[in-house]
Every structure is written in C-alpha cells, then in structure tokens.
Amino acid sequence: MNLDKNGLVIIGNGIAGITAARKLRQLHPKIRIRIISSESDLFFSRTALMYIYMGHMSLKDTQAYPKSFFAKKNRLELIKDHVDEIHIEAKELKLRKQAKIEYDFLLLASGAKYNKFGWPGQDSDGVQGLYSLQDLELLEKNTSKHKVNHAVIVGGGLIGIELAEMLHVRGIKTTMLVREKNYWNNVLPLEESQMINEEIREHHLDLRLETELKEILADKDGRATGVITSRDEKIECQLVGLTAGVSPRIELIKNSTIETQLETQRGILVDSHMQTTNKYIFAAGDCAQLRNADASPGPVEQLWYTGRTHGSVAARFIAKRAYEAENKNEQANSISAEPYNRGTHFNSAKFFTIEYQTYGQVTPKIKAGETFIWQDKKAKKLIRLLWNASSPERIITGMNFLGTRYRQNVCTEWIEKKKSLEYVVKHLAKASFDPEFYKPSYRSFQKAFKMPFELHRPL
Ligand SMILES: Cc1cc2nc3c(=O)[nH]c(=O)nc-3n(C[C@H](O)[C@H](O)[C@H](O)COP(=O)(O)OP(=O)(O)OC[C@H]3O[C@@H](n4cnc5c(N)ncnc54)[C@H](O)[C@@H]3O)c2cc1C
Incomplete structure (x- = not known):
C-alpha cells in the first residue's frame, strides 16, 4: 500500500462520504483522501433542497463547509467527475473526464436514486x-x-x-x-x-x-x-x-464480486464495520445494506442520521486498517473501531405546518393495550406513547409527536434506559420544549391519561 499516493478514495460527497472523510482525517493525518462526485462541487444538505426551491435558502446556505475547509484545512481533495467503472483486481477507478485513479481503500457512498417502476410514459418530458x-x-x-x-x-x-x-x-x-x-x-x-x-x-x-x-x-x-x-x-x-421511494445506487458494482441484495435490487451488503465482501472496499449511507448478526440482509435505512453514523464507523475501521498496513501498531491499537450500532431510532420531518418526531419502534401495527394517544385535532397536536405490555412495569418502547416538540436526548434516554410508562407520563415536562407562550401539550396528555386505563382506546 502507498497511503500517501493512493490512500482512500470516496465515491460520493453526501453526508456519508463527507463524514467518513472528516473522521478519517482526524484519525490519520497523513493518508491521502480524495472525494469524487458528479453531482456538486461541495457537500450540501440534501434535506434542505425544498427550501432552495421555495426561496428560503440559497444553495450556499445549505453548504456546511466552504471550499477552504477541504483543501487548505483538511487536505481533502475534491474531484468533480463521474466514476464509470471500478476495476477491483487492479484497485483502480475509470473516470469519465480525468485519467483513471488508483486506491488502497475505496468507500462507496453513492447514495440513492428515485424509483421508476416501468410505467408507460415515465420518460416523457415533464x-x-x-x-x-x-x-x-x-x-x-x-x-x-x-x-x-x-x-x-x-x-x-x-x-x-x-x-x-x-x-x-x-x-x-x-x-x-x-x-x-x-x-x-x-x-x-x-x-x-x-x-x-x-x-x-x-x-x-x-x-x-x-x-x-x-x-x-x-x-x-x-x-x-x-x-x-x-x-x-x-x-x-x-x-x-x-x-x-428511492433505491440504492449500486450500478458500479452490479457485475462485480461484491455482494449485493440483487434479487430485491437493494443495497451493497456490508458487515457491522461497513466492509463489503472485498476487504478494501466499504459502503456507507443510502447505498449500503447492513447484514444482520446471522449474516442475512438487514434493512436499508435511507436517512440522514444513518448516513452520518455509517460514515463515521467506516472511517474508524479504515484508519485502523491503514495503520496496521503501515505496521504502526500503537496507533492501530489506539483506535476503537466500534461496530455500527443503530441505536434508538429517531426521525423528524414537517408535513406542511405539522412537525413530526418519532422515537423507538412506532409502526402502524400496534398491539391492543400497548398504546395511548392524546390528540387535539383543532390545535393539530398529537402525542402517542407505546409500551411493552408483557412487562409489569410497562416499559416504554416508542413515542410519536405531531405538532409539538420534545427533546431528542431525553426521549432517547427514556427508551434506552427502559423507563416505565408511568415514569415517562409523570416526567413529560422534562422533555417538552414547545416555544414559550404555547400551552404545553404534556399537561393535556397527563390530564387525559388520568382516565381509568380501560377507557383508553386500544388499537
Ligand atoms: C428531498 C429529500 C428530503 C429528505 N429529507 C430527509 C429528512 O427529512 N430526514 C432524513 O433523515 N433524511 C432525509 N432525506 C434522505 C437523506 O437526504 C439521505 O438519506 C442522505 O442524504 C443520503 O446521503 P448519502 O451520503 O448516502 O448519499 P447522497 O447524499 O445521495 O450522496 C451520494 C453522492 O454520490 C454521487 N455519485 C453516485 N454515483 C456516482 C458515480 N458513479 N460517480 C460520481 N459520483 C457519484 C451522487 O451524485 C451523490 O452526489 C431526504 C432526501 C431527499 C432527496
């Protein structure tokens, strides 16, 4: 390996690719890092695309780091080009405009593409x-x-x-x-x-x-x-x-030895360190699909936070492997290459005027006697708590909030620390952070919750 010359090449400058590049630079100051994207010169927040169209933000506002952050501060080389082929045996990439480039490690962070299901007329203009x-x-x-x-x-x-x-x-x-x-x-x-x-x-x-x-x-x-x-x-x-819906972009490795979940057209299969079936090639973000502990394919999670965590996990493991390749055992041992841990699920979004936050596992299939919701239709607010009825303490397993805001760290901690339903209801105020002058929704929830339990509508 010639880490100063080839080092890590990342295909994709989205949240997964950029997080991996930043993290690896922190852990390994010398390794060469190149990031290729055919979409944009600089990393931008994909989740903010709508605000550009609506005139609330410019593209520049969505770019977290200026150009100088990459080249000057962190020696991260940005290449605006399209990768057409990966030659796995030769460890090199064929680019559309520039000469081919070699890598020691490759990170596929190529994201996703929107689905077309073969509808007649789907390729029409407009x-x-x-x-x-x-x-x-x-x-x-x-x-x-x-x-x-x-x-x-x-x-x-x-x-x-x-x-x-x-x-x-x-x-x-x-x-x-x-x-x-x-x-x-x-x-x-x-x-x-x-x-x-x-x-x-x-x-x-x-x-x-x-x-x-x-x-x-x-x-x-x-x-x-x-x-x-x-x-x-x-x-x-x-x-x-x-x-x-969207599907992982896996066209670069379709006919290669790297395993994918091809039957269902899903992602590039990776282990808990984001390593593919090739030990020099990793995948992270929307294009990756984690294997379960028994090596069967797990879910594809096309979320911003997931991409960020994937990128960080991949970087730590690549840093360790790079030091090992250089026989720098002390540095290699100093890096704890933690496997990917999905942690407590969280997501947030906005549906027109209604903000949405979800924690833990809230699915449409809720067992009778395991949920309680409070809803104020006029004010467009809803709080749902879910618990495990098989435990006598009724351990909290999930929460949904619509039109009202609750603190991520507090809600996540309650689920991780297996707090009881009664505890969570009693302490809801601790998590609430609705703006001042708003009637706090937790009070209404607590009031409703005092009803005899049998009267709560089971789903
Ligand atoms: C409109 C919209 C709103 C969203 N809102 C949310 C939200 O509210 N919350 C949330 O959690 N998630 C949201 N998401 C999803 C989230 O944005 C994605 O999960 C995340 O951005 C994926 O990051 P990534 O780094 O894996 O890939 P990407 O950001 O897709 O980056 C991959 C990059 O690789 C480039 N690339 C691919 N192949 C090649 C090639 N061969 N050569 C060169 N370049 C290549 C692509 O062009 C792209 O620039 C939203 C997505 C969209 C589109």
Missing part, C-alpha cells in the same frame, strides 16, 4: 423525481419555462409531501396519488396518518387515497399531458412528480 441538485434544476425549468396549471405527484412518502408543499408555494394545483388507505400509513399509525390527510387537504391538495399511477400520457413532442390512474380516471397535468 416527468421527474426529486433527489439530486439536477432534479431541483429540472423542476425549476419544468415549472418556470413551461406553463404548469396542474401537477400530479405519485407516491405519498416524505419526499412526496415536500414536493407537494414546494408546488403549493408556487400556486400550482396538485393531485397526490397514494397507494395506501391513508397518507404514509405503511409507516404512521392510523391517527397520525389521518391527521396528515387532513393537513394535506386543508392546503387544497387533491389527495387520492388507494389510487396508483397506471400510465402517463404525452403529446406528440413527448411532453406529459396527463395521467391515467388505477381507477381508470384521467387527470390532465403538465408535471408528474415521481416520489414512490
């Missing part, structure tokens, strides 16, 4: 997803250079509702086609889903539940003019947003 900066530019072009009176969004996840809000702000009438009975109810329990249904409709969106896309219609120039739904309805539109 049909697009929302994942990359280029998608954002295309949306800008599609909605400003072309007259869009009506848009149809296909799919009702987090990106679907963001796109709906973006179009709403520009005054574009929008229909959302959602396969499920209620918005995102493959993830949200019924009450939460129904609350978001109402929120969407309150913003004058035409929400069509249990409805899928069948076909996209186009004119003679190949531009979208409408859709046909699974209910055989025709909806005229000039823009079709495809937001029916």
